Amino acid sequence: MDSAAPTLIPFAELAERLACILERHGCSPEVARLLAENCAAAERDGAHSHGLFRMKGYVSTLRSAGWVDGHAVPVVEDAAPAFLRIDARGGFTVPALAAGRAQALAKARANGIAVVAIRNSHHLGALSLDVEPFADEGLVAISVINSMKAVVPHGGHTAVFGTNPIAFATPRAGGPPLVFDMATSGMANGDVQIAAREDRALPEGNGVDRDGRPTTDAKAVLDGGALLAFGGHKGAALSLMVEVLCAALGGGKFSHEVDLADHPGAVTPHTGQTFILIDPQAGRGALPDFATRVEALLAEVAAAGQDRLPGDRRHAARARSLAMGIPVSAEMMTVLGELAAL
């Protein structure tokens, strides 16, 4: 059908359109620009679950009184020579990171490693977009973020952890950085909602009902049940680690402390995000070149039969988007129009 053909929109134009929507709904021009670029970049990379799909959530969150502050000005605290703390002041994480980015880079380069702990922040974006720019600068970057309670501890019956993703980016000699970004839950919350709507069973091992019993019933998971971590007790331990590295280290809220009940429309977790940045070239002396060694490892991985590396699909989507424009469905064009007029 012609009516369903996607509109192809250049990155800058899409970002501009999103920035207008965000500014209209309560973001400062600077915050609107940063969030819009982040959202457009996710869509450009084919990371649809963190792209335009999120715009409704951004807007409903901004319109929910007393939740996120679209005009927040983050405060960057030079806690120690290699430790940067950022108080997002109730705003989004993306501008908080942007405010501390140059100082974080400088700290990692000067000291060999740095930690950045953002607190009092809201996050809806793709974690891969947060770590990739550091690897573009030659650093190894790890980021973790906690969210809202959705995942049950190992052997437990009640959700405590968020879907708590871990992202990793490393420079490589033969191409753009290798980046991965994984929830420590077995499934994303959104995918469970879709399964419930379509009355489909979940794959085994992804959820429990309200009594903590294993279930493949998506509705039982949503109705007082919880998700399971990926990979059994190991994934659950990693999820716990993410809570410690984000909330306890950064001084923010644990996932189980986030309660949206008093804020109708709000969909963002009010938690924290932590980065560990390593400069592999710091004081290297006579050691072999880091990025060349990573490339050699990836060649071995390819030779062993892994035909797609984490991020390959994202890079392919990015190349298509940059060449032809970012495809936006007719349905999404309508949504954007409505949000712009709301």
Place this chain on the structure above:
Amino acid sequence: MDSAAPTLIPFAELAERLACILERHGCSPEVARLLAENCAAAERDGAHSHGLFRMKGYVSTLRSAGWVDGHAVPVVEDAAPAFLRIDARGGFTVPALAAGRAQALAKARANGIAVVAIRNSHHLGALSLDVEPFADEGLVAISVINSMKAVVPHGGHTAVFGTNPIAFATPRAGGPPLVFDMATSGMANGDVQIAAREDRALPEGNGVDRDGRPTTDAKAVLDGGALLAFGGHKGAALSLMVEVLCAALGGGKFSHEVDLADHPGAVTPHTGQTFILIDPQAGRGALPDFATRVEALLAEVAAAGQDRLPGDRRHAARARSLAMGIPVSAEMMTVLGELAAL
């Protein structure tokens, strides 16, 4: 049977006995003492797979010409304010870490975070014992170590990664540090060997045969096949991350580059180990106490029905061992006697 009753040996006495064996087979007194204490500590904690069970491997490795150097004196390199490199000089990781430990602690405290990259080293011990002492000092510690190729990349047919464990330790207000230590493979190599010997099938999803086809046949895994990472593509990505953080960052060998074929008797991987140490109190200002926050999280985890935290079993075994002595089976007493006389 009376003959099978374990002998109960105090920690110091067992460590002394192990040190004599290690010194007899080519370790310097200092290296022998450190390795013996590490091995006895694993046994004390009930971590049998890294305790006395490993003594035969230590001895056969030390006796394999040109592999590990029991007299190696590690060289600690102050690479950057928060970056310590340690060249183990072909010796074991435990003495290499011991050589740099005070400096690593000082760097983490002064800067908020520090990275320690050990290269040119051999490791047989329990990773939990490497990270726990840092948490005893109030630091959050992460350690990763690559080993020998055993795990196939996602969708591949040939082993590239080691079993590549990740360990994490954090202080908590209400007790000794919370510590976990997990292989990124679904199963340990040793457990596959036991299954093959007993002609038992492996649980689904743990191995591939020499053509990369999924199999539950332990013998097929050992005969040119490989292990799978835990948790599918996510665990495999973490295993790749461990290779990058250890070998590429530290300047050591990737797991697939370790070849024992020329060194009969050698069982230790000749790789590296990396630590990330964070001082949560660095420049905290008015933030709530870190260890108290971790304790609050663990209380929530317990309330959600997780009745045993990572490390609980180890602490219980430790308490029993310290009160009554470390139980050593009659069979193991014979082995130790043989190794002492070899």
